[in-house]
Amino acid sequence: MNTEILGVIFMYATVVSMAIPLGRYIGKIFNYENTWLDKIFHPLDNLFFKLSGIDPSNEMNWKEHLAALFTINAFWFVISLFVLTNMSWLPLNPDSNPSMSWDLAFNTSVSFVSNTNLQHYSGETGLSYMGQLILMLWQFISAATGIAICAVVFNAMKERTADKLGNFYSYFVRTCTRILLPIAFVGAIILVFNGTPMTFEGKDTITTLEGVEQQVSRGPAAAFIPIKQLGTNGGGYYGPNSTNPMENPNYLTNILETVFIFLIPIALIFAMGYVLNRRKLALMVYGVMTAGFLCLVIPSIYFEMQGNPALVEMGIAQDMGSMEGKEVRFGSAASAYWAINTTSTSNGSVNAMHDSMTPLTGMFAMLGMMINCFYGGVGVGFINFYVFIILAVFIGGLMVGRTPEFLGKKVEAKEVKIAMMIALLHPLMILGGTATASFLYASNPEAYAEWLNNPGAHGFGEFLYEFSSSAANNGSGFEGLGDDTPFWNITTGLVMLLGRYLPIIGPVAIAGILASKKYVPESAGTLKTDTPTFGILVFAVIAILAALAFFPALTLGPLSEYFSL
Amino acid sequence: MKNNIIPAIRLTLVCLVFFCGIYTMAVWAVAQLAPGQGKGFTITENGKTYHINVGQSFTSDSYFWSRPSAVDYDAAGSGGSNFGPTNPDHLAEVEARIDTFLVHNPGISASQIPSDLVTASGSGLDPHISVQAAKVQINRIAAERNISELSLEELIDKNTEKPLLGLFGTERINVLKLNLDLESLK
Numbered sequence: 033m034n035t036e037i038l039g040v041i042f043m044y045a046t047v048v049s050m051a052i053p054l055g056r057y058i059g060k061i062f063n064y065e066n067t068w069l070d071k072i073f074h075p076l077d078n079l080f081f082k083l084s085g086i087d088p089s090n091e092m093n094w095k096e097h098l099a100a101l102f103t104i105n106a107f108w109f110v111i112s113l114f115v116l117t118n119m120s121w122l123p124l125n126p127d128s129n130p131s132m133s134w135d136l137a138f139n140t141s142v143s144f145v146s147n148t149n150l151q152h153y154s155g156e157t158g159l160s161y162m163g164q165l166i167l168m169l170w171q172f173i174s175a176a177t178g179i180a181i182c183a184v185v186f187n188a189m190k191e192r193t194a195d196k197l198g199n200f201y202s203y204f205v206r207t208c209t210r211i212l213l214p215i216a217f218v219g220a221i222i223l224v225f226n227g228t229p230m231t232f233e234g235k236d237t238i239t240t241l242e243g244v245e246q247q248v249s250r251g252p253a254a255a256f257i258p259i260k261q262l263g264t265n266g267g268g269y270y271g272p273n274s275t276n277p278m279e280n281p282n283y284l285t286n287i288l289e290t291v292f293i294f295l296i297p298i299a300l301i302f303a304m305g306y307v308l309n310r311r312k313l314a315l316m317v318y319g320v321m322t323a324g325f326l327c328l329v330i331p332s333i334y335f336e337m338q339g340n341p342a343l344v345e346m347g348i349a350q351d352m353g354s355m356e357g358k359e360v361r362f363g364s365a366a367s368a369y370w371a372i373n374t375t376s377t378s379n380g381s382v383n384a385m386h387d388s389m390t391p392l393t394g395m396f397a398m399l400g401m402m403i404n405c406f407y408g409g410v411g412v413g414f415i416n417f418y419v420f421i422i423l424a425v426f427i428g429g430l431m432v433g434r435t436p437e438f439l440g441k442k443v444e445a446k447e448v449k450i451a452m453m454i455a456l457l458h459p460l461m462i463l464g465g466t467a468t469a470s471f472l473y474a475s476n477p478e479a480y481a482e483w484l485n486n487p488g489a490h491g492f493g494e495f496l497y498e499f500s501s502s503a504a505n506n507g508s509g510f511e512g513l514g515d516d517t518p519f520w521n522i523t524t525g526l527v528m529l530l531g532r533y534l535p536i537i538g539p540v541a542i543a544g545i546l547a548s549k550k551y552v553p554e555s556a557g558t559l560k561t562d563t564p565t566f567g568i569l570v571f572a573v574i575a576i577l578a579a580l581a582f583f584p585a586l587t588l589g590p591l592s593e594y595f596s597l
Numbered sequence: 598m599k600n601n602i603i604p605a606i607r608l609t610l611v612c613l614v615f616f617c618g619i620y621t622m623a624v625w626a627v628a629q630l631a632p633g634q635g636k637g638f639t640i641t642e643n644g645k646t647y648h649i650n651v652g653q654s655f656t657s658d659s660y661f662w663s664r665p666s667a668v669d670y671d672a673a674g675s676g677g678s679n680f681g682p683t684n685p686d687h688l689a690e691v692e693a694r695i696d697t698f699l700v701h702n703p704g705i706s707a708s709q710i711p712s713d714l715v716t717a718s719g720s721g722l723d724p725h726i727s728v729q730a731a732k733v734q735i736n737r738i739a740a741e742r743n744i745s746e747l748s749l750e751e752l753i754d755k756n757t758e759k760p761l762l763g764l765f766g767t768e769r770i771n772v773l774k775l776n777l778d779l780e781s782l783k
Contacts, residue, residue: 039765080615084608104605111609127673156673165617172616173609201608208612213620220624227650230628230635235673238646240653241776242660247673248648250637255624275719276675277650278637283766339712340682346695347707348715352727352767356687356716357677360664360725363767385677385719490681512679593683 036365040333043287043369047294054295055302061210062183062203062307073210080205088202093195094544097184098537100200101177105145108170112141115166125160126234127249132158139521144170146532147178147409149260149267149380149507150524152516156249156270161232167267168256172212173204175263175296178411179211180204181536182300185415186307188543189439193551197544211296212262219258222288227281230254253279261292264409266380266507274370274383275359286362286370286383293373293381297407300414308439312562317417320567324406324574329372332393336368340390341597357385368393375400378409380507387486387494387510391597394510395590398497401504402462403578409505412532415539421561422451422542423577424570428559437558441546454538458503459581461527465499466492466585468523483520485512489596493589498524503531642777648672652724653773658701659741661726661734661779663772664713665694668721677719691715702737709733725769728757744782752778 060067081088092100115122116137120130132140136152143150144167153159159167180203187197224230229250236248253269257279260267267273274280274289301321305314336358339350353364362370367384374381375397386397400406405416422438426448429436436443470492473480484491494510501508502524509515515524560566628635638649647653654670655663663670667678680687694715695707711729731753739746756775760766 035760035764035766035768039760042765080608080611083611084604086604086608100601100605103601104609107602107605107609154674154676156675165621168621169613169616173612201604205608208616217620217623221627224624224628224631224635227633227638229637230625230631232625233636236637236648238648240670241645241647241773241780242653242655242657244654246651246653246670248637248651249673249675252621252625254628254635255621270675270720272676272720275677277652277720277722277724281638281650283761287761287765342683342688343691343712346688346692348695348710348712349708349729350712351729352711352713354682354716355712355718356680356682356691357719358716359718359720359723360713360727360767360769361723366766383719385679387679387681388677388719390682485679486681486684488683490683493681510679511677512681593681596683 036337036363039283039287040365040369043290046287047291047298050291051295051298052302054299056306058211058299058303059306061206062186062303069210069214076209077205080209081201084201086201088199088205090199091196092198092200094184094188094197094540094547097181097197097200098540101181101536102533105177108145108173109141112145112166112170113137116140116163119160119163122160122162124162124165124232126232127160129157129160135518135521136516139525142525142528143507144265144267145174146505146528147174147263147265147378147412148502148505148528148532149265150502150509150528151267151507152521154271155268161251164251164256164269168259171256171259171263171265171267172208175212175259175265175410176204176207178409179207179296179300180411181540182411182414183207185418185539185543186304188547189308191440191551193548195548197547212259215295216258216262219262219288219292220254223254223257223285226285227278228254228257228285229278250278257289258292260381261289261379262296264293264297264377264379266374268381272385273381275385277359280383282361286366289381289383290366290370290373293370293377293379294407296410297377297413300411304414310562316562316564316567319564320571321406321417323571324403325372325376328376328396328400328406329369332368332372332396333365335390335393336364338390354390357388359384371397372400374508375506376403376406376408377413378404378505380501382508385511386497386508387512391490391590391594394493394497395586398500398586398590399579399582401500401506402458402582403574404458404504405574412505412535416535418539418543419451419454419535420570420574420577422447423455424566424573425559425561427573428566428569432559434557434559437552438546438561440551440554441549442552443546447542447545450538450542454535455577457530457534458578461503461531462496462499462582463585465502465523465527466496469495469499472519482514485514489589489593493593496585496589499527502527505532640777647773649771649773650724652722655772655776658737660776661731661738661772662714664723664726665715665717666721667717670722672722675720675722677721678717702734704736705733724771724773726772728753728768728770731770731775738779748782752782
């Protein structure tokens with residue numbers, strides 16, 4: 033069998049076989065059960081709580097959880113703004129890189145605190161090492177924010193009536209120290225032994241074999257990259273992200289970095305099964321997500337391996353597939369596989385340039401972000417899916433004429449209204465933003481000429497991709513877009529803010545309200561939610577609500593480009 | 598909200614010291630044990646040092662060419678072309694690269710040119726080319742350097758990096774290593 037395809041199959045098999053035991057381990061952490069690493073982590077966690085003046089046994093209701101989350105996230109945003117606008121004189125700046133403009137610093141701060149990692153700068157020239165390290169800190173703790181709030185939702189789904197749903201800071205610290213830190217550290221060690229830089233020295237200058245001077249950017253990259261992959265952050269150390277041969281030196285590191293994208297999002301599904309003791313429900317969720325992922329990834333790999341049809345008539349050999357924007361050491365299959373991994377979770381790192389992919393692969397990448405819950409971002413992917421479960425329960429209940437119930441709690445008008453608003457917010461922001469940008473460009477193409485690197489339908493696709501990426505907190509881009517302008521920095525900054533926090537508030541509110549309702553044990557009359565039938569219903573709701581809403585826009589962009597070939 | 602502010606500030610500072618300080622220094626300390634001490638993998642030949650993982654521009658007829666680069670192999674500002682697949686500028690550029698290649702490699706037909714040799718890589722620093730991309734240049738280099746085609750084929754075989762464990766990924770050739778070997782072949 034083709035070794036490129038085998039590589040892809042190996043990556044998926046590896047991530048699933050690692051995610052199942054990891055899910056069990058995460059479940060134990062959320063349940064405060066003993067694990068074999070307690071000897072190290074009990075004292076470490078206690079040190080965190082003591083130094084921060086936090087009592088981890090103080091339980092919170094859902095509103096208190098959100099208040100804690102917003103306060104700490106707001107503080108991160110302030111520090112981030114300060115560091116990014118003052119990098120030029122702060123320490124750790126051996127390459128003398130400049131500070132950011134206010135609008136770029138706003139965009140970058142929102143982007144990293146919201147776990148998006150949309151980058152309107154290039155790492156080599158746009159950040160000092162201090163800037164890189166501060167952004168690395170947000171990569172750890174914004175991921176921990178998402179996982180902690182997911183733990184709150186799991187807690188609220190338990191079979192009982194309760195207001196108090198654990199302590200936010202406790203879930204947060206345990207996620208940082210017991211989940212993210214050890215895995216990231218192992219990843220960093222593998223990377224440094226494969227050639228990824230980890231130094232505080234500035235650029236290296238060499239003379240090439242042909243006698244030209246070449247400067248090579250370096251820095252503390254190996255510490256940064258594993259958490260970028262693991263926390264569905266995705267912001268690259270270097271401008272072209274994991275395409276750069278320092279950031280992703282060979283096929284082995286490519287396997288590691290690809291596996292890290294899916295590892296925690298898949299593990300969290302199994303963690304849910306463990307926490308609630310409902311393995312069948314976890315399997316239903318895993319099945320729906322996997323079916324959706326496969327629908328996107330299989331055609332993408334096929335189209336990239338086929339090569340670019342526009343180059344066929346030039347008569348060259350496209351045995352390697354479409355190679356513009358791709359690296360020989362990964363090949364087209366592993367690049368297409370990564371593209372769908374990174375967009376169906378909210379990761380956003382890349383190992384090939386998405387802008388140069390064939391039209392339909394670009395469309396499937398966009399669909400991954402538009403749906404945003406086929407595994408999804410760490411923590412938030414599951415809670416996006418939770419919204420669709422609530423809607424499916426409601427629709428299913430109406431169809432069979434029963435009061436909708438989910439895990440022994442009655443789902444009533446208020447919860448469904450919240451769920452519907454959250455589900456509609458996403459298309460509103462993406463389509464609204466794209467429409468605004470298109471309107472401005474169409475009404476004065478000369479003034480905005482520097483926005484687009486590509487004409488026609490593909491150019492429209494660059495707008496659509498950018499807003500999809502912002503709203504989904506993804507962070508990848510059709511990077512031909514000239515996006516470091518006040519318009520793009522501010523609009524995508526606002527979209528990222530709303531796209532991060534409203535879809536956290538909504539599901540947490542639903543889960544909190546449901547948790548405080550009376551628990552009614554399941555009976556013969558209950559609509560079962562852990563069956564394949566219900567899985568198909570959820571899939572249909574996602575397809576109709578999330579995917580079809582974008583069909584007209586996709587027709588104007590990638591589909592018309594495809595049919596023009 | 599108010600009773601969250603102090604814990605938020607203190608917890609953030611603890612995380613700052615822990616992740617930016619302790620975690621980062623721990624990775625740095627381990628890097629000192631790795632080849633190259635975390636400064637990148639290098640190779641030294643004839644007193645000159647090169648980064649193995651960072652591609653270099655090779656355009657002279659007497660070397661194996663590397664892939665086209667949108668940033669001219671600037672390793673302090675890497676990037677791709679970001680041209681869409683149907684962009685007319687992109688198609689014209691590929692056409693021009695094919696023509697240039699055919700002029701410098703007489704006797705070769707377009708159908709022998711693999712796509713990686715006429716398209717720009719994602720990073721602009723791709724250190725590799727495909728095996729076919731090396732083989733299609735044998736005629737030119739053999740004529741230019743007066744070496745037998747057989748010894749060049751052996752050189753390519755020696756420098757071919759197999760898929761990982763022979764099973765996963767692509768076959769490829771590091772252009773810098775290939776050209777360094779070519780230099781020592783007299």
